[in-house]
Amino acid sequence: MQKTDWNTLSDEDFRSQVRAFFHANYPEHLRYPKTRLRWVQVKDWYLTLSKQGWLAPAWPQKYGGMGLTPPKLLIFMEELELHGIGRAPDMGIVMVGPLLIQHGTEEQKAYYLPKILSGEHVWCQGDSEPNAGSDLASLRTEAVLDGDHFIVNGQKTWTSLAQDATHIFMLVRTDKKAKKQEGISFLLAETSTPGVELRPIRNLAGHEEFCETFLRDVRVPAANIVGELNRCWTIAKALLSFERIGIGGPKQSQYAMARLEELALQLGLTEDQGFMDTYARYKLDVLDHAALYERFVDQVRRGETLGSDVSMLKIVGTENYQKISQLLVETAGSAGGLVGDVDIGGESFDWLTSYYNARPATIYGGSNEIQRNILSSQVLGLPS
């Protein structure tokens, strides 16, 4: 495969090439999916991206990535969103890959990275536990060394799409005597290892997108530790903060707002001052969030590192999304509780899916309360 340095293209050229490829290759029926796509639905697209060399836009080229600079990466992500491309089970690409590239051994990189790119390995993330959510550092899943293996016991939860995963990367406690944040390590395991048991969790919407993962005397090779033993908490925090600008964008609320506008038109609400006043408020909330998002994007374009203040993007974006999706349900009136596609004046609306999708948004990726803690301690300097 010919290696192109995408970063030498002008932004416009790069954008138009990316857009053309997405238009030509992404399956039409998977655009704007209502729920998370399963591996069986999205595997072909995953492999198409892989063949194109575009599966891992942020990885360095020497590991099979595109090696995009942050500004180019942003364009890539904007075009993904613009075309309504569904998220594949991508933990290998966005989490495990960067983790290994930064902290893995040469053997780990040589073994795992190509298998992520080929789709042979599909990863899920084992961070949260039933008693370690916002307080992740209190996790209790334990890995005890026994010769050249760790014996793992514990329970992980909210492991998204674990049903589709061949591998899991976990935060485990490897030193019980150390302080809470110390004694935590990254461990890689195959989900087919004896003792790993999955139980899908049915969510509010009735879908099974995440699992509980039970670990009973699971034997994992000691070589599967990533980075330094007992010293992974700072790495874990860095990985989590990486999520924050990604989940702080305005696209979800913009999409919900567009649906609200169409519903209002179908129902003839544009003369209803009560509705229009709330609508106007939310509309400007979305536009102003986009303006704030642009400020952070400009920072990325200038090559600056984002500070803790990026937390505010996630708070504003997800809370807007929730308000709008709730207004959609309320605007539907007596039909608000109807499941699935509902016909309104010849057009179909599915307000419950948007309502359901908006619920966990304020919880995952660090709950909005945690984000407010971050703002008050790290940006405002308020005492603890």
Added chain:
Amino acid sequence: MTDKPTPDAAALAERDDQVRLLRDSVIAFAAGRLPLMRARKLRKAQPEFDPAMFAELAGQGWAGLLLPEEFGGFGLGFAEARVVIEGLSAQLAPEPLVPVAVLAAGALRRCAKSARRDELLGALAEGTSVPAVAWQNVAGSLELEQPPFTAVRAGEGWTLEGEARFVRPGSGATVYLLLASTPEGVALFAVEPGSSGLEMKTEAQADGTSLARLRATQLRVSAAAALTLKREDLAAALDEALVMNAVELLALIVRMRAMTLDYLKTRMQFGKAIGSFQSLQHRSADMLIQEELTRAVVGQAVAALDDDVPQHTRTSMASRAKARAGEAAMSTAREAIQLHGGIAVTDEYDLSLYVNRVLSLAPWLGNAQAHRRRYVRLNPPVAASEG
């Protein structure tokens, strides 16, 4: 993503430097010459600002900042005007820079060329004239379809009838520019206070300044006083004033939030700083978010004015800026008071000056609700096609 050519990076950097230098000199000036005690003392003064200080601001070049050099101005842009207005607003200076240097200057420079117009612009830049635009009817409409006054020809001159409200500054203006409909369209009529047929009342505002209410009954004016302009040109000047009004509000938000943050870090209760309590921390985080949303929108609106965007975009941006700044200023005032506790409802504590200024500036030129409605009137819901 615009298709506009990217401005030359060196030119942009030079502009940034110029703005930064100006900001430094404004901050230095404000620190030395505009202490809060001055603003406190000027409350309810007649006139409501210090004419000598206004002349001094003009001497700094700030009255004519936006005016072209041919009128004695500096031909600078809104990024520069922003830092001056921010600096003065933060110190609660009652000198009417936005009403005069932005609204009146913006309206006058768009009027058809005449000797009277040029004379007024020159005096404005020098600080010897303080014009106030009377453009809003008694109902306070933001539209220009029903001007407050009607002008009919009378011999060589005109006769005006009608009533305007919400005119700033309410006192101390040396000339009023009365917006009147004429058989040909609209015009601003330059009329001196005290003219026979012009009745003036002031309505006191929360911050100790006032708004003028002007009634014209058989008001006779000369032909030379009629300064004609197009409605859309006055609308452009009003958009500029709105954005700069949002800038003033942003400066107030910044100060109120900073005062509150200091207080949370120093006020002790239950044996610790009250800023260590999570409920107050989260409210502080929300105040920060409102400030940053305002800063983001105001930044875009200022850039839109400097980029001379199409009229629809400019007016929409101006409404967005005012809607956000007005709402955020009111909510910041409310939260600042609550987080301070009892001290905040005393006149002696300076927060009261800021709260009262917000109460005077947020409703001017239309409050947040009025501008959310105007935005939606300009940009009604549309059926967007997916993708």
